[in-house]
Amino acid sequence: MNIEFDLNGRVQKVVITSVERAIDVLTRQCGIKSLSGTCLEGLCGTCLILLEGKPVYSCLMPAFMLRDHRVETTEYFTKMREYSLLNSELTKEGSALCSSCHNGIMLMGMMLIRSVPAPTRGEILSSLSNVHCDSIDPDDFADAVLKIIQHLGIARKMP
Amino acid sequence: MNISEIHYPRSLQELMLLLEREMNVQIVAGGTTFGYIQTTRYLSFEPSIMYIGQIPELRSIHKTERMISFGAACTLSELEHVYPFEHGQARKLLHTIGTPAVRNIATIGGHLMYGKRFLSLWALLACFDAELEFRAFSKTSTKNIWYSADEMGMPTIESGRLLTRIRIPLQSIDHLFIQRIGGAVFPDGDGGYLVSVATIDRRTISNFKLVIAGPRAYRDYDAEQRIIAAPHPLPARIMQTVMRMYAESLRKTNFWNVELLLPLISQVLEALQRSTE
Numbered sequence: 001m002n003i004e005f006d007l008n009g010r011v012q013k014v015v016i017t018s019v020e021r022a023i024d025v026l027t028r029q030c031g032i033k034s035l036s037g038t039c040l041e042g043l044c045g046t047c048l049i050l051l052e053g054k055p056v057y058s059c060l061m062p063a064f065m066l067r068d069h070r071v072e073t074t075e076y077f078t079k080m081r082e083y084s085l086l087n088s089e090l091t092k093e094g095s096a097l098c099s100s101c102h103n104g105i106m107l108m109g110m111m112l113i114r115s116v117p118a119p120t121r122g123e124i125l126s127s128l129s130n131v132h133c134d135s136i137d138p139d140d141f142a143d144a145v146l147k148i149i150q151h152l153g154i155a156r157k158m159p
Numbered sequence: 160m161n162i163s164e165i166h167y168p169r170s171l172q173e174l175m176l177l178l179e180r181e182m183n184v185q186i187v188a189g190g191t192t193f194g195y196i197q198t199t200r201y202l203s204f205e206p207s208i209m210y211i212g213q214i215p216e217l218r219s220i221h222k223t224e225r226m227i228s229f230g231a232a233c234t235l236s237e238l239e240h241v242y243p244f245e246h247g248q249a250r251k252l253l254h255t256i257g258t259p260a261v262r263n264i265a266t267i268g269g270h271l272m273y274g275k276r277f278l279s280l281w282a283l284l285a286c287f288d289a290e291l292e293f294r295a296f297s298k299t300s301t302k303n304i305w306y307s308a309d310e311m312g313m314p315t316i317e318s319g320r321l322l323t324r325i326r327i328p329l330q331s332i333d334h335l336f337i338q339r340i341g342g343a344v345f346p347d348g349d350g351g352y353l354v355s356v357a358t359i360d361r362r363t364i365s366n367f368k369l370v371i372a373g374p375r376a377y378r379d380y381d382a383e384q385r386i387i388a389a390p391h392p393l394p395a396r397i398m399q400t401v402m403r404m405y406a407e408s409l410r411k412t413n414f415w416n417v418e419l420l421l422p423l424i425s426q427v428l429e430a431l432q433r434s435t436e
Contacts, residue, residue, distance in 0.1 A: 018163035060194035
């Protein structure tokens with residue numbers, strides 16, 4: 001059947017069947033390259049997307065649940081200033097993101113920076129529990145996110 | 160690989176009409192019954208799927224002076240800041256379910272209608288006297304959550320009825336005890352939760368419940384009644400009587416590990432003694 005949903009700010013039309021998972025439709029039909037998702041159990045966190053602004057595992061979702069929803073993937077954020085700031089801040093903090101967790105970490109970071117008005121350290125660490133990767137120090141991630149939010153706050157106040 | 164027909168009802172009325180017409184239906188809102196369980200690349204459903212995640216009546220949360228009511232398709236994340244989950248310990252229990260990304264999609268309806276066993280929140284909601292509203296084509300019925308367990312304490316789900324809302328009477332919580340027991344809870348482990356709730360009013364225990372739920376559910380009404388209306392703190396003789404009642408009823412079920420649970424129930428009563436109005 002044909003369904004429509006908002007993908008990264010654009011209306012996306014796809015043909016789906018009941019057996020397909022959201023991750024498969026997003027990667028095969030919509031050209032999304034940031035998702036891998038090999039576990040199909042929501043355990044690896046490499047298939048994270050934002051559904052109506054909230055993180056969900058696209059490997060656990062049937063594709064038919066995408067209909068009429070707003071979906072964002074890491075691709076949506078890559079050209080934003082905050083994205084490059086976060087990326088460089090994480091590198092500075094010494095957390096070289098491994099390829100498998102890169103999508104999830106950056107997506108969680110961008111969600112916190114853009115959508116949560118003033119995330120607490122606890123909220124930042126909690127968001128990281130969606131990404132099951134040992135290669136990043138949670139404190140480094142929290143420091144980076146908080147630093148960017150602070151930096152952007154100062155930047156917004158300046159004329 | 161069987162392809163199912165997918166329906167997207169936009170209202171409860173439309174859903175009821177579709178359920179009346181279609182055979183072999185699978186209701187889908189979140190993903191509790193298949194998300195973690197089906198690990199093959201392609202998913203499998205009944206021939207007809209009703210996706211109810213976009214029905215406004217099933218997504219709303221209402222609160223009055225006496226009661227809170229939430230739709231069965233509310234996600235577990237949406238319940239984080241409402242009664243009773245606004246209470247620290249209850250929220251901690253909610254947070255034991257998956258990760259935020261799982262709770263953003265899993266629904267309370269799917270959680271309660273799992274059917275194979277009682278999942279993490281069941282014992283808590285039973286302690287809070289949750290009422291479940293079911294809808295069939297021509298009628299609506301409400302029953303206490305406790306009646307979704309049969310005489311043997313096994314989960315029962317009546318076919319042909321749809322869980323639409325969960326209603327919880329608001330009450331003051333003076334004592335809340337939550338203890339995980341056994342191993343894993345989901346999808347089919349032997350773990351569960353022991354939960355106890357009490358209200359103390361003018362040095363009298365006006366409400367007390369203790370529920371254990373995992374593969375089966377357990378509750379001793381007589382022991383609870385022995386505590387309700389008793390003075391707080393409980394006199395030693397009532398404590399001893401109640402412990403004896405729990406020991407006897409647990410042994411009768413021939414299912415629960417009495418040696419493990421009796422010390423926990425004793426801890427519950429000690430915590431109740433320390434509680435304040």
